[in-house]
Amino acid sequence: MSRRTFHDIHGILLLDKPLGLSSNQALQTARRLVGAAKGGHTGSLDPLATGLLPLCFGEATKIAGWLLGSRKAYEAEVKLGATTTTADLEGDIVETRPVPELDDALIEAALAPLRGRITQVPPAYSAIKQDGVPLYVRARRGEAVDVPSREVDVYRLEVIGRAGDTLRLHVECGSGTYVRSLAVDLGANLGCGAHLTGLRRLWVEPFMAPAMVTLDDLRAAAETGPDPLEACVLPIDAGLAHIPRVQLDAAQTRVLGFGQPVPLGAGAAPGRCGVWGDDGRLMALGEVGPEGILRVLRGFNLPAP
The missing domain is CATH 3.30.2350.10 (Pseudouridine synthase)
Incomplete structure (x- = not known):
């Protein structure tokens, strides 16, 4: 080539x-x-x-950056009975413990506390930065890493398959959620430890x-x-498909083109929106305030279609 x-x-x-x-x-x-x-x-x-x-x-x-905060879904494979330094297959095994006799009720009792708005400790081997340095860099140096907990959203967490000591999970979660940490917490709730052995992201809103x-x-x-x-x-507008579309007329297009807020009227729905000019050009990611004023969050410099 x-x-x-x-x-x-x-x-x-x-x-x-x-x-x-x-x-x-x-x-x-x-x-x-x-x-x-x-x-x-x-x-x-x-x-x-x-x-x-x-x-x-x-x-x-x-x-x-805006899409980074979107809801996401994964299929995860979790191996019970062992914890690792990285919470996945890359790390060294830290501890092994016997896996209890599993049944649906026991697994559900372990999963239930991991749903909803939960507090989670991210893995030490993660890209989270402290003082400008990713945690995984500190961990690989052998430094002691103090990982602060954070609140995250887990909308759906359920078993979709089971083979021996390995569970397949469907996970839907919000931004900042570590599926590796969910695997670790599931293992802790079952009393046997666990780590992630496979992960596939299915969709991102x-x-x-x-x-x-x-x-x-x-x-x-x-x-x-x-x-x-x-x-x-x-x-680009494919990334804005889940938010309202605001179509401007010629006068409003000129106002927005000068970087000024655009009054849409009291009937305009508040919230984020995609903004198109009268020539059919995507102009901005915007936000309509409660008073019906449209303001630009990010403007696009695109040619007219």
Whole structure:
């Protein structure tokens, strides 16, 4: 393949991250294949995790941080009877304990406290930063790591399969939730310890039924030309599909174009919204206040359609 040139591409790629790559490695590989000058991802997946990693290119990077806080779903595999230093397969085994005789009632009693708004201690081997240094860097140095607890939301947590001492779980959770920590806490509740042995992200709101693209798909498209590659990239508004759309008229478009708040009237629904100009161009991620005033949270510099 000839050397790829980089240019302005604005949109979202729903990558099926492969096993073994960090999120940044997957991002940079996809960005080079697509030829996007600028890119970012919407929340890390561990190297041992696979599945949906939304990548934002060009102006779409302006909503990457917002998508990071979205609701997510995973399929997790949890091995009971052993804890590890990293709470997953990468770490060394710290302790092994016998697994109790499992039945549905015992498992449900262990899962129930892990649902809802819960307090969770993230793994010491995580990307959370203290004094600008990721915790995993400190842990790998052998430093004592004091990980503060945090409140997170677990909307759904249930067993979808069981084979011996291994459970398969469906998890739906909010931003900042560590599935590895859920595995550790489940093992503690059962009295035998546990660690995560597999994780696949199924969806990230608003991409609830994602048509994911693999790196091999991108490589094959790159052999054909730029058009098949760019066809893999969704428009930015795909990332705004779950919030209201505000359509401005010509006068309102001019006001917003000057960076000024736009009065929409008392009947406007408050909250975040996507904002389109009278020429059909996506102009901003906005927020309507209780008084009906539209203000820009992030503006987009996109060509007219």
